[in-house]
Amino acid sequence: MVDVIRYLVIKALANKFQQVVILKEYFVDGFSPSDLSARYCIRKDVIRGYITRIHEQIKNKLVIKPLLENVYPLLEKISPVIENVCRCKLCGEVMHCNVVEYHIRYHHRDVVDEYVDSIVEILKKRINEVKGVGGSQ
Numbered sequence: 290m291v292d293v294i295r296y297l298v299i300k301a302l303a304n305k306f307q308q309v310v311i312l313k314e315y316f317v318d319g320f321s322p323s324d325l326s327a328r329y330c331i332r333k334d335v336i337r338g339y340i341t342r343i344h345e346q347i348k349n350k351l352v353i354k355p356l357l358e359n360v361y362p363l364l365e366k367i368s369p370v371i372e373n374v375c376r377c378k379l380c381g382e383v384m385h386c387n388v389v390e391y392h393i394r395y396h397h398r399d400v401v402d403e404y405v406d407s408i409v410e411i412l413k414k415r416i417n418e419v420k421g422v423g424g425s426q
């Protein structure tokens with residue numbers, strides 16, 4: 290689960306939030322890959338690729354929806370560190386746009402960890418609140 294959060298945090302930092310939106314609209318709002326393909330002018334197989342990446346990391350489909358529901362508003366608050374010309378605001382490096390995620394993952398691991406940790410903390414708190422109030426299990 291942390292792997293998926295990490296994956297999504299990196300997308301947000303890499304200025305690829307549209308992919309996060311697409312995943313949320315697929316898993317949470319129930320749009321089909323064809324709907325999303327038409328809406329964002331992205332090939333259907335590319336959209337299926339985004340979805341597959343999540344399935345590879347979380348086998349249990351039932352977990353993905355509540356996870357994305359909870360994490361999405363937190364991801365929205367992350368400001369990207371990569372600008373549109375693929376220049377990193379953190380270190381000033383200009384790079385090819387296909388390596389920005391690699392760059393963030395390996396050069397700014399501390400920033401990624403910080404976001405991942407804070408999201409995991411918030412989720413843990415929410416789970417504890419639910420347990421405390423519900424108590425049905």
Ligand SMILES: [Zn+2]
Binds near residue numbers: 380381
């Ligand atoms: Zn950088």
